[in-house]
Amino acid sequence: MTSSPQPPVSVVRENARRADAFAPAWPFAKLALWYVASVSLTLLVWQSCIWIFHPAPYIVPTPRATYDVVVSQWSQIWPLALGTFRETIYGYAAGAALGFLLAVAMYKIRVFRSLSYPLIIGSQAIPIIALAPILVLVIGFNIYPTIIVVTWIVFFPVTINTLDGFLNLDPDLLNLTRVLGATRGRRFWFVELPGVVTPLFSGLKIGAAYAVTGAIIGEQAASSGPSLYQFQVAANNQSRTDLVYGITIVMMIIGLLWFAVVTGLDRIFTPWKYRATARRWFRRDKTRNASLTTND
Amino acid sequence: MPSSPLLQISSVSKTFGGVVALDTTSLELAEGSFTSLVGPSGCGKSTLFNIISGLLPPDGGSVSLEGRDVTGTSGHVGYMLQKDLLVPWRTVMGNITLAASLTRRVTAEDRAQAQAQAERYGLGDFLHHYPRTLSGGMRQRVALMRTLATNQSLLLLDEPFGALDAQTRLDMQQWLLEIWADLGKTVVFVTHDVDEALFLSDRVLVMSPRPGRVVADLTVDVARPRTLATLTDPSFIELKRRVLGLLHRENA
Ligand SMILES: Nc1ncnc2c1ncn2[C@@H]1O[C@H](COP(=O)(O)OP(=O)(O)OP(=O)(O)O)[C@@H](O)[C@H]1O
Ligand SMILES: [Mg+2]
Numbered sequence: 178m179t180s181s182p183q184p185p186v187s188v189v190r191e192n193a194r195r196a197d198a199f200a201p202a203w204p205f206a207k208l209a210l211w212y213v214a215s216v217s218l219t220l221l222v223w224q225s226c227i228w229i230f231h232p233a234p235y236i237v238p239t240p241r242a243t244y245d246v247v248v249s250q251w252s253q254i255w256p257l258a259l260g261t262f263r264e265t266i267y268g269y270a271a272g273a274a275l276g277f278l279l280a281v282a283m284y285k286i287r288v289f290r291s292l293s294y295p296l297i298i299g300s301q302a303i304p305i306i307a308l309a310p311i312l313v314l315v316i317g318f319n320i321y322p323t324i325i326v327v328t329w330i331v332f333f334p335v336t337i338n339t340l341d342g343f344l345n346l347d348p349d350l351l352n353l354t355r356v357l358g359a360t361r362g363r364r365f366w367f368v369e370l371p372g373v374v375t376p377l378f379s380g381l382k383i384g385a386a387y388a389v390t391g392a393i394i395g396e397q398a399a400s401s402g403p404s405l406y407q408f409q410v411a412a413n414n415q416s417r418t419d420l421v422y423g424i425t426i427v428m429m430i431i432g433l434l435w436f437a438v439v440t441g442l443d444r445i446f447t448p449w450k451y452r453a454t455a456r457r458w459f460r461r462d463k464t465r466n467a468s469l470t471t472n473d
Numbered sequence: 474m475p476s477s478p479l480l481q482i483s484s485v486s487k488t489f490g491g492v493v494a495l496d497t498t499s500l501e502l503a504e505g506s507f508t509s510l511v512g513p514s515g516c517g518k519s520t521l522f523n524i525i526s527g528l529l530p531p532d533g534g535s536v537s538l539e540g541r542d543v544t545g546t547s548g549h550v551g552y553m554l555q556k557d558l559l560v561p562w563r564t565v566m567g568n569i570t571l572a573a574s575l576t577r578r579v580t581a582e583d584r585a586q587a588q589a590q591a592e593r594y595g596l597g598d599f600l601h602h603y604p605r606t607l608s609g610g611m612r613q614r615v616a617l618m619r620t621l622a623t624n625q626s627l628l629l630l631d632e633p634f635g636a637l638d639a640q641t642r643l644d645m646q647q648w649l650l651e652i653w654a655d656l657g658k659t660v661v662f663v664t665h666d667v668d669e670a671l672f673l674s675d676r677v678l679v680m681s682p683r684p685g686r687v688v689a690d691l692t693v694d695v696a697r698p699r700t701l702a703t704l705t706d707p708s709f710i711e712l713k714r715r716v717l718g719l720l721h722r723e724n725a
Contacts (some may be wrong), residue, residue, distance in 0.1 A: 215576050319719070347558070349554055349556055349558055350560070352528050352554065353552075353554060353558050354575055355527070355528060355540075355547045355548070355549070356527075356528065356548070356552045356554075357545055357548065357575050357576070357623060358547065358549075358575065358576050358623075359575035359576065360575070360576065363574065363575045363576065364575060367571070367574050367575060368560065368575070371562040372560075372562075373561065374562070384506040387690065420528075433537050447562070448603075449561050449562045449563075449603040449604075449605065450605075450714025452603065453600075453602055453603065453605075454564070454601040454602050454603070455564045455567075455601045455603070455608045460564075460566075460601055
């Protein structure tokens with residue numbers, strides 16, 4: 178360690194820490210920049226349509242008018258949007274968990290796989306609009322039918338993608354685990370599970386994009402109190418087109434936000450795709466640090 | 474033969490849907506020996522390895538290791554498959570200690586050993602790198618270290634250096650001989666390269682396809698340590714001529 182000229186140990190350590198801390202900041206910043214760019218582009222196209230076609234404001238309002246009405250109605254929209262967001266994430270969490278557990282069970286238990294596959298496909302062939310009233314009949318007017326609708330929509334892509342991931346694991350890799358004498362539990366935890374993280378997140382992302390739709394359908398069919406959906410219907414009945422547009426955009430933003438959260442989680446859980454080295458706090462050996470410390 | 478063989482294979486065979494991948498084969502390997510298996514593609518080399526390692530149950534016959542019958546059971550040999558099979562989500566360190574984490578809790582000692590290995594064999598600066606960032610030769614070295622870390626006395630290496638350039642290959646061969654001498658392992662090595670087989674081994678088994686079987690069992694009586702000069706040694710060239718003759722006849 179003393180043969181070649183080296184910078185002081187404290188500098189080495191500081192640089193290493195900084196590289197670790199700042200490496201992930203850039204991709205996030207870049208991602209945010211692209212979000213901003215595509216939103217700007219959409220607004221531009223919207224405004225251009227108005228400049229070119231001159232639609233009546235009660236058919237297509239301007240982006241500016243839409244923005245203004247959302248701001249002025251914010252105190253009303255905000256709690257409702259929060260409610261929709263809550264339904265979305267509760268349903269999403271349940272759907273993600275259910276979807277993942279189903280995939281694991283279907284992978285591990287062949288009989289279960291064969292039996293449940295037609296049911297799972299069938300579950301998605303039912304129009305959600307038809308399902309929601311049934312749920313209300315069974316459960317009543319409260320938040321749960323909405324959450325179940327979201328769960329119903331979200332679990333499907335998660336199960337299908339994750340199961341595909343499990344079934345497409347490299348058979349040679351599984352053979353290797355046998356050669357190494359792996360126990361079933363440890364093989365699952367250290368090889369099979371990390372091996373499906375990518376398809377799992379594909380399913381989770383698809384689910385994230387659809388989750389808000391589920392929540393709004395649920396609000397339409399099942400909510401008793403005020404909801405974002407009902408607020409939009411009311412605005413429509415009063416011909417407040419700008420507000421209808423504004424609420425629609427708020428719904429979209431909820432979906433985008435949640436998608437961004439899931440994308441961020443994907444990055445955190447798959448560092449090997451974005452980083453050259455493991456994060457410092459994931460490294461198990463302290464020997465390297467120790468040898469650095471003894472040098473100064 | 475000093476004592477009873479480390480590995481004894483008694484009339485094992487394997488057929489895949491009418492194709493005889495491995496005809497009835499019997500084989501003994503002495504402890505501490507280095508044996509190479511050469512033969513054209515499809516002659517059953519990997520099949521034989523799969524049977525020894527227990528991944529594939531033979532149609533008949535038995536495999537015993539240190540006198541124990543291990544036919545069809547796995548976890549008792551170090552087997553490096555034809556692909557390097559590094560898991561992308563673990564660092565070099567994590568890949569080397571994979572065997573440990575698949576069987577029990579990884580100890581500080583496991584990690585220290587992995588680190589010592591990596592440092593000794595030129596991967597010290599890459600301990601925390603993901604495999605994505607490694608070159609082909611580095612990946613092969615990690616795969617071999619992972620195989621060594623199982624602490625098994627018998628190592629089956631299926632074309633470990635197949636994908637490497639000539640220079641790296643030579644380095645890797647030297648490195649493997651070093652390890653073999655250091656650790657006193659018993660090695661079986663599959664290759665398509667006759668020079669490589671002869672350069673490394675005490676013994677070379679030549680195989681032929683359809684049905685896959687061992688057609689010749691040659692002893693390489695060339696002094697160790699072997700150097701570049703060995704490659705032009707008359708007895709070495711004579712052996713090479715014989716092996717090439719056997720392979721060529723089988724192909725014709
Ligand atoms: N799982 C399998 N199912 C059907 N046939 C197989 C299977 N595994 C191997 N074979 C056949 O058995 C024969 C021997 O295959 P094996 O993989 O042992 O050859 P090899 O000597 O290792 O070839 P290579 O040098 O190309 O790796 C081949 O004809 C192959 O097609
Ligand atoms: Mg092979």
